[in-house]
Amino acid sequence: MLKIAYHPIYKHPLPEGHRFPMEKYELLPKQLLHEGTCDKNNFFEPGFPEEDYILFAHEKDYFERLKALKLDRKEIRKSGFPLSQELVERELIIADGTIKSCHYALEYGIAMNIAGGTHHAYTNSAEAFCLLNDQAIGARYLQNQKLAKQILIVDLDVHQGNGTAEIFQNDPSVFTFSMHGKGNYPFKKESSDLDIELEDGTSDDAYLNKLKSVLPNLIEEVQPDFIFYLCGVDILETDKLGRLSCTISGCKERDKFVLQTCHELGIPVECSMGGGYSKDIRLIIEAHANTYRLAQDIYF
Template structure:
């Protein structure tokens, strides 16, 4: 059964004019239920305490400042979010959802988080709407609790997974693969195990050919035991922050390529949604919904 982390606290009210699209977290479950892709029983509210793996991922002094509300003005500005107790609780719950989804993926083959993909969070700070790095935290769970030695974090958001790269820069058990816009945020890129920089305006054919080449290379050489997939839909031509030019079908084919290759290799996969900033929220929701449709089709 496909299991999906979701809680109403993922939809946190933000100041008017804030550009982070919280609405998609409410609309996406509604769309999936309406069209029959999933049922209520597919959703779960995170119930575990992810603190042990959060503390293994993020530095203690940063966590103390985050929880106690002692972040500096510069740190708050860099994170993109105004600090609030509700925001901190949301981030801890979101990370717990990804860890719990990882457990479900071990049992069922694949699991997802309606939110997540907070790949700009470093070990010692937040950035770019990311305060805690959910997939890095869940990777620590696999390493520390399950003894995994080959974990792949495949990041296809249009923005480089800079925080993830920094967290695992000296960790051979995690392979970080980021395929992102060459000239997009962040301007200073960290060094992933594999960085694939895409030029502005890259379209479906070139993008998919390059992804296939690099994905197969990593799967065949690193031979992961588990895959975290950051499936941001800000690669779309319609995205306000993306600068690439994938069509809706191209984005869907990207996800199909990833999931089919993982399924053929019997690899468990945990998917976090990542970014999506198209002007029309229905475009964002439909693009994300494609990932769920494919998950059901390929894995279940």
């Protein structure tokens, strides 16, 4: 059974005019239920993780100041969010959703988190809507619990996973792969184990050809026993924050290729949704919903 982490706090309200589309976290599960892709049994509600799990990926001083709402003005501005207790709770619950999804992925082959993909969070700082790095926490959790030894993070958000790259920069047991827009934020990028930078305007054929030429060989080289997939839909041409030119069908083909590859090789995969900032919320929901439709078709 496809298991999906969702909590009402995912749609935490932000000040009017804030550019981060929080409503997608409420609309996506409603769409999946409405069309029959999922039923209520597919969803589970995460809670708060043990704080030691957070410290697998984040420095204690940063985490303590975050919990106490004592980040300074510059740190808060860099996070992109107005800091609040509810926001911190939201980040913790997202992390727990990814941790629990790891267990479901081990059981069923795949599991998903409606939120997550907070790949700009560093060991000791927040950045660009990311306060805690859910997939980094999940990867370290799996290793600490001796549930995985070699992990591959496949980050196909339009923005480089700079925080993830920093967290694992000296850890050969977690291979970080980021394929992203060269001209996109962050403008000062970190070094992942493998970075593929795409030119502005890259469209479906060029995008998919590059991915299909790289991923199977990478898996063969890394030999992961668990994969994290960050499946942001901000690669769309309509995305306000992206600079690539992929279509809905190209984005769907990307997800199909990644999920089929994981399924055929028998490697468990946890999917976190990542970015999506098209002006038309219907495009965001359709692109994200395709990932869940494919998971059901391929695995179940």
